Amino acid sequence: MSYNFLPHLAYIPYIKKVMIGKTGVLIVNLGTPDSPSVPDVRKYLREFLMDGRVIDIAAIPRWLLVNLIIAPFRSPKSAKVYKELWTEKGSPLKIYGEANEKQLQKSLGDEYVVKLAMRYQSPSIENGLKAFQEMGLKNIIVIPFFPQYASASTGSVYEEVMRIVTKWQIIPEITFKNNFYHYPKFINAFANNGRKHLENDEYDHVVFSYHGLPARQILKGDCTGKTCQLGSCCDTVHALNQHCYRAQCFETTRLLVKELGLKEGTYTTCFQSRLGRDPWVQPYTDDIVNELAAKGIKRVLAFSPAFVADCLETTIEVAEEYREIFEEKGGEHWKLVESLNDSEAWIDLLVELVKE
Ligand SMILES: C=CC1=C(C)c2cc3[nH]c(cc4nc(cc5[nH]c(cc1n2)c(C)c5CCC(=O)O)C(CCC(=O)O)=C4C)c(C)c3C=C
Ligand SMILES: [Fe+2]
Numbered sequence: 001m002s003y004n005f006l007p008h009l010a011y012i013p014y015i016k017k018v019m020i021g022k023t024g025v026l027i028v029n030l031g032t033p034d035s036p037s038v039p040d041v042r043k044y045l046r047e048f049l050m051d052g053r054v055i056d057i058a059a060i061p062r063w064l065l066v067n068l069i070i071a072p073f074r075s076p077k078s079a080k081v082y083k084e085l086w087t088e089k090g091s092p093l094k095i096y097g098e099a100n101e102k103q104l105q106k107s108l109g110d111e112y113v114v115k116l117a118m119r120y121q122s123p124s125i126e127n128g129l130k131a132f133q134e135m136g137l138k139n140i141i142v143i144p145f146f147p148q149y150a151s152a153s154t155g156s157v158y159e160e161v162m163r164i165v166t167k168w169q170i171i172p173e174i175t176f177k178n179n180f181y182h183y184p185k186f187i188n189a190f191a192n193n194g195r196k197h198l199e200n201d202e203y204d205h206v207v208f209s210y211h212g213l214p215a216r217q218i219l220k221g222d223c224t225g226k227t228c229q230l231g232s233c234c235d236t237v238h239a240l241n242q243h244c245y246r247a248q249c250f251e252t253t254r255l256l257v258k259e260l261g262l263k264e265g266t267y268t269t270c271f272q273s274r275l276g277r278d279p280w281v282q283p284y285t286d287d288i289v290n291e292l293a294a295k296g297i298k299r300v301l302a303f304s305p306a307f308v309a310d311c312l313e314t315t316i317e318v319a320e321e322y323r324e325i326f327e328e329k330g331g332e333h334w335k336l337v338e339s340l341n342d343s344e345a346w347i348d349l350l351v352e353l354v355k356e
């Protein structure tokens with residue numbers, strides 16, 4: 001029997017690229033504009049807000065709302081704020097994401113291939129997955145950088161990953177990490193960042209401010225249709241409300257409070273970044289800031305545990321805008337606890353999420 005060896009030589013260039021047996025780790029954050037210019041911010045807001053999981057109304061009214069109202073009017077205002085946030089190296093959300101990609105790759109070693117993706121703008125989920133596909137990886141782990149599950153964040157990342165891989169001939173094993181708000185490594189990492197402030201300074205009150213969500217998005221996720229009334233029902237996480245974003249946020253606060261040894265009555269959970277006129281999950285952070293100042297509270301430490309990297313929502317909204325409101329109303333000191341950013345503790349948690 002003759003065997004022609006030569007055609008196989010044609011595969012040699014691919015042998016370098018194909019990494020059979022390795023695991024791909026796609027770390028995904030929300031996304032940020034390419035630059036703080038008005039056109040780039042407009043492009044980002046359009047892509048972000050046209051996502052039906054973010055503005056969950058019918059496609060035509062959503063298109064009209066985003067393209068005729070929100071994007072044109074909000075982009076110049078948001079661009080101004082992004083300019084304030086921007087550093088020489090770019091947007092903090094992306095800088096920390098790129099650092100995390102390198103740090104996690106180093107910690108995991110060459111059995112894994114780590115790639116950063118953004119749900120909106122760049123680097124895209126599509127390009128990250130395409131790179132994994134070309135490498136012929138054994139399996140893929142997707143880690144959305146959102147500690148608590150929400151359809152608008154984690155759910156949207158899942159949908160985008162599935163939209164892409166359903167077109168593939170071979171779909172490898174894919175693991176999605178749904179949330180990690182209750183992992184001791186997550187709680188300890190945030191608590192340790194806060195503890196440094198609490199030990200060095202006096203505070204009268206601690207605020208835990210989470211990204212808000214339209215109330216209906218939570219109610220739509222209630223599998224029983226009657227478990228969640230957005231009130232004290234979110235005070236515990238149990239089998240029927242385990243995916244309720246608001247319940248997961250309250251549980252995050254409880255675990256942080258326990259770790260920090262805070263006394264009842266000295267802390268508040270609230271929700272920031274309301275957009276539009278529909279009711280969002282309550283209490284609203286701006287109301288709480290006003291109430292605390294009116295009660296004579298002078299010194300507040302603020303945590304933002306819905307974000308794993310400092311970004312517009314923390315550095316500008318929590319650290320600056322709420323501080324300004326608080327000080328205008330008679331408060332004296334308002335301080336944001338830094339996020340997990342590029343800390344070792346965050347990378348340790350990511351390693352646990354990959355290896356568990
Ligand atoms: C309907 C609107 C919005 C929903 C729902 C929403 C949910 C949601 N968002 C995050 C995380 C981030 N959001 C960020 C910015 C941001 N969010 C919205 C609106 C909704 N978010 C807007 C319009 C913006 C842009 C800022 C502005 O123009 O004012 C960011 C910061 C990005 C950055 O570049 O720094 C993050 C992160 C989560 C986790 C979430 C659901 C729980
Ligand atoms: Fe947001």
Ligand SMILES: [Fe+2]
Pocket residue numbers: 218227228229230231233234241244246247
């Ligand atoms: Fe709930």
